[in-house]
Amino acid sequence: MPYVADLLVSGSWVPFSLLAGPPDAAELTAVTAVETLEALQYAPAGALTVITSRASTNAAGWQVDIAIRTASERGIPALLLIGSGPLPRTAVHLAERAALAVLTVPPECDVAEVVLQLGQVIRGDAAHTIARAESALAALRSLGESTVDLLERVSAALGRTLALDDTAEGEPIWVAGRRQGSVIGPADDAVRLVLPAVAAAISRQRTLAMERETAIGQSRSDLVTELIVSERTQAGQLAERARVLGLPIDDMHTVIRLVTGSTDSSGPSGSSGPELAERRRLFDTLTLHVHQARHPARECWNLAWLATDIVLVGTSRSELPESRVLAVIAAARSAAAAEHPTIALHFGIGTAQRGVDGLRQSAMEAQAAVVIASRKLKPIHAFDATGLNRILAGISGSSVSRRVIDDLLAPLDALGPARAAESITTLSAYLDARGSLKSAATRLRLHPNAVSYRIRRITERLSADLTDPDVAFALHLACRVRLHDFT
Numbered sequence: 454m455p456y457v458a459d460l461l462v463s464g465s466w467v468p469f470s471l472l473a474g475p476p477d478a479a480e481l482t483a484v485t486a487v488e489t490l491e492a493l494q495y496a497p498a499g500a501l502t503v504i505t506s507r508a509s510t511n512a513a514g515w516q517v518d519i520a521i522r523t524a525s526e527r528g529i530p531a532l533l534l535i536g537s538g539p540l541p542r543t544a545v546h547l548a549e550r551a552a553l554a555v556l557t558v559p560p561e562c563d564v565a566e567v568v569l570q571l572g573q574v575i576r577g578d579a580a581h582t583i584a585r586a587e588s589a590l591a592a593l594r595s596l597g598e599s600t601v602d603l604l605e606r607v608s609a610a611l612g613r614t615l616a617l618d619d620t621a622e623g624e625p626i627w628v629a630g631r632r633q634g635s636v637i638g639p640a641d642d643a644v645r646l647v648l649p650a651v652a653a654a655i656s657r658q659r660t661l662a663m664e665r666e667t668a669i670g671q672s673r674s675d676l677v678t679e680l681i682v683s684e685r686t687q688a689g690q691l692a693e694r695a696r697v698l699g700l701p702i703d704d705m706h707t708v709i710r711l712v713t714g715s716t717d718s719s720g721p722s723g724s725s726g727p728e729l730a731e732r733r734r735l736f737d738t739l740t741l742h743v744h745q746a747r748h749p750a751r752e753c754w755n756l757a758w759l760a761t762d763i764v765l766v767g768t769s770r771s772e773l774p775e776s777r778v779l780a781v782i783a784a785a786r787s788a789a790a791a792e793h794p795t796i797a798l799h800f801g802i803g804t805a806q807r808g809v810d811g812l813r814q815s816a817m818e819a820q821a822a823v824v825i826a827s828r829k830l831k832p833i834h835a836f837d838a839t840g841l842n843r844i845l846a847g848i849s850g851s852s853v854s855r856r857v858i859d860d861l862l863a864p865l866d867a868l869g870p871a872r873a874a875e876s877i878t879t880l881s882a883y884l885d886a887r888g889s890l891k892s893a894a895t896r897l898r899l900h901p902n903a904v905s906y907r908i909r910r911i912t913e914r915l916s917a918d919l920t921d922p923d924v925a926f927a928l929h930l931a932c933r934v935r936l937h938d939f940t
Contacts, residue, residue, distance in 0.1 A: 455480065455481050455574050455575055456476060456477045456478075456479070456480060456481065457471070457475075457476040457477065457478075457481065457501075457530070457531050457554040457556065458476040458477045458612050459574055459612040460556065460571070460574060460612075461476060461612060467558055467562060467566065467567050467570045468558060468559060468562075469533075469556050469557075469558055470556065470557050470558070471554060471555070471556055472534070472537065472539065472540050472545075472548075472555045472556065472557050473540050473544060473545040473548035473549065473553075473554070473555040474531070474548035474549060474551070474552065474553045474554040474555050475549070475552055475554060476554055478530065478552035478553075478554065479499075479530035479531075479552065480499075480530070481499075481500075481501045481530055481531065481574075481575050482499040482500065482575070483497065483499060483500040483501070483575060484500060484501045484502075484503065484568060484571040484572050484575055485497060485500040485501075485502050485503070486502070486503040486504075486505045486564075486568055487502060487503070487504060487505065488504075488505055488506045489504070489506055490504060490512060490516055490517070490519070490520040490523075493520055493523045493524050493527065493529070493532075494523055494527065496524070496527055496529055498527055498528030498529065499528060499529075499530065500529060500530075501529075501530060501531045501532075501533065501571060501575070502524065502529050502531070502532055502533070503533045503535075503564070503567065503568055503571070504520075504532065504533065504534050504535065505535065505564050506535075514541035514543060514544065517540060517541065517544045518541075518543050518544055518547055520532065521544055521547045521548055521551060521553060521555070522547065522551075524551075524553055525547075525551035525553050529553070530553065530554065531553065531554040531555070531556060532553065532554070532555050532556065533556045533557065533558065533567070533571075534555065534556070534557050535557070535558060535560060535562065535564060535567075536557065536558070536559065536560025536561075536562075537557040538557075540555060582642045582643045582646070583643075583646075585610065585611055585612065585643040586611075586643045586646040586647050588610040588611075589607045589610040589611045589643065589647040589651075590647055590650060591610070592606040592607050592609075592610045593607065593647075593650055593651065593654045600617065600655050600658060600659070603651075603654060603655065603658065604616065604617070604636075604651075607647065607651055611638075611641070611643055611644060611647065613638055613639050613641050613643070613644050614638070614639070615636055615637070615638040615644070615648075615651060616636070616637055616638070617634055617635070617636060617637075617655075618634055618635050618636070618637045619634045620634075620635070622635060622637060623635030623636050623637035623638075623648070623652075624636045624637075624648040624649055624651070624652035625652060626652050626655050626656050626659065627656050628656060628659045628660050633659065635652065636648055636651050636652045636655065672698055673695075673698055673699075673700050673755045674740070674755055674756055674757050674758065675757075676691065676694055676695055676698060676700065677700075677755050677756075677757035677764065677766055677812075678757040678758060678759055678764075679691055680692075680695070680702070680809060680812055680813065681757065681759060681764065681812065681813055681816045682759065685810075688809045688810070691809070692808075692809050700753075700755065700768070701753065701768055701770075702768075702808065702809060702812070703807070703808055704768050704769060704770055704807065705768065705769055705770070705771060705772050705773070705805045705806065705807050705811070706766055706767070706768050706805065706806055706807070706811055706812040706815050707766070707767045707768075707772070707773050707778055707802070707803065707804070707805045707806075707815060708764060708765070708766050708767075708802075708803040708812065708815040708816045708818070708819040709764070709765040709766075709767070709778070709781070709782060709800055709801070709802050709803070709819060710759075710762055710763070710764050710765075710800070710801045710803075710816070710819035710820055710822070710823040711739075711762060711763040711764070711765065711785075711798060711799070711800055711801075711823070712761075712762050712763075712798075712799050712801075712823050712827055713728075713731075713732060713735070713796050713797060713798060713799075729761060731793070731796065732761060732763070733758075734792075734793070735763065735789060735793050735796060736756065736758055736763050738788060738789060738792050738793065739756055739763060739765070739785055739788060739789065740756050742784070742785065742788035743755075743756055743765070743785075746784065749777075751769060751770050752767065752768070752769045752773070752777075753767075753768050753769075754766065754767050754768075754781065755768070759816075762820075762823070764816060764819070765781070765785065766812065767781065772805035773805060775835075778802060779833070782800050782802075782833060786798055786832070798832065799823055799826040799827040799830075799831065799832060799833075799834075800823065800826060800832060800833045800834070801818075801819045801820065801821070801822030801823025801824070801825070801826050801833075801834055801835075801836070802819060802822055802833065802834070802835040802836060803815035803816060803817070803818035803819035803822065803836050804818055804836055818836035819836065821836060822834045822835060822836040854934075857931075858930075858931040858934055858935065861915075861927060861928060861931045862877065862931055862932075862935065864914045864915050864916075865877060865880075865911070865914065865915070868914075875907075876907070876910075876911050876914075877932050877935050877936065878897070878932075878936065879893075879897060879904065879907045879908065879911065880908070880911050880928065880932055881929070881932035881933060881936055882896045882897050882904075883904065883908050883919075884919075884925060884928065884929040884932065885929075888919065890904050890905050890908075915928070
């Protein structure tokens with residue numbers, strides 16, 4: 454059943470006004486009309502009673518007081534006075550105490566039309582429902598300054614209070630493909646009609662706000678990608694653009710590279726359309742998370758989309774503590790798990806480096822680290838900052854170098870993954886031992902004759918002369934790079 458509040462909505466055909474009393478104290482079960490104030494004693498309980506005679510407008514204050522008392526005693530929830538102005542204070546006080554609503558309409562209103570409108574509201578007629586819904590939809594044409602403003606306008610038009618809710622109940626609000634709560638309202642036909650439109654309007658409002666807030670971040674993201682992959686000759690120009698965008702490019706950078714699933718020696722695998730789309734959605738999730746997260750002063754984080762991987766760059770005046778980097782990774786994993794629970798994530802952490810060249814170096818180290826993390830099925834791997842590993846990481850990160858290495862070791866790769874790994878490990882141990890079968894056998898925990906047999910088969914397959922220093926050096930380096938990927 455409706456309340457007086459339903460008569461006060463902006464979508465109403467008749468401009469009702471509340472003179473006194475609460476608008477939602479009691480439900481309206483019927484409408485009736487009487488000619489005079491005195492006839493109230495015959496009105497049925499629960500019925501909104503219309504005083505059809507305009508003589509009530511000129512009634513003395515004490516007469517109105519008596520009418521309110523009579524209506525209260527009869528169980529009448531509301532009175533409607535045609536063309537009445539403000540009530541005396543005593544009448545207002547009595548109406549409040551009796552929880553009786555006193556309404557009025559302009560004197561020029563047709564009484565029959567008023568009674569018809571009241572009947573439609575109380576019976577829940579479709580015409581009234583549609584009128585309220587149309588009024589609410591008209592309020593949505595202007596998004597307003599905030600979600601609160603929008604909800605207030607629509608609620609006023611509906612005569613029902615709409616609210617935001619963080620649970621799964623109600624009409625969902627979607628922002629960048631993610632659900633951000635919902636809009637709820639009381640059980641009402643007009644509310645059910647407009648609730649999807651309200652949720653869509655709030656979604657659009659929040660999406661526009663997010664796009665405005667993240668516009669600079671998106672520009673920084675694109676620039677970080679350029680800084681990492683561009684030629685060094687462009688570094689100066691890109692660094693100047695970074696300073697204009699407020700990216701402290703001259704500070705210390707720690708790069709974290711993120712991949713999903715396993716990778717091969719040349720980078721991440723899985724480049725099908727659905728997988729790339731899911732990675733893109735993951736990037737959007739992490740972008741929103743980083744944008745909304747609170748970071749310590751003079752510390753900033755930017756995301757970049759690099760090939761099929763995600764790169765997260767932490768920048769600060771000084772080197773970020775390991776605990777801080779791990780905390781950021783933990784928060785990112787939590788955000789990803791909430792919306793992408795089926796994705797396995799692997800993180801590679803580069804060392805902290807300063808400036809443009811440092812950013813590129815840390816990114817290369819993060820790439821080497823994430824390959825190891827993915828292959829060993831570890832969630833996180835940090836780059837080993839020793840000099841040899843830096844050299845190996847530099848070679849491993851070069852696509853040209855990787856092709857040369859793959860060409861050198863191709864005859865061994867043709868044996869299959871297991872036998873190729875065994876052969877490369879044996880050859881590397883032999884070259885590490887400077888050609889000593891005994892030392893290599895000790896490293897491999899094999900008999901020297903077994904090592905000799907393997908080396909003979911390997912050199913035959915490679916058509917390599919290990920007594921040639923250049924050949925031995927090239928193969929040694931190739932084996933080290935390969936083994937570096939697995940350690």
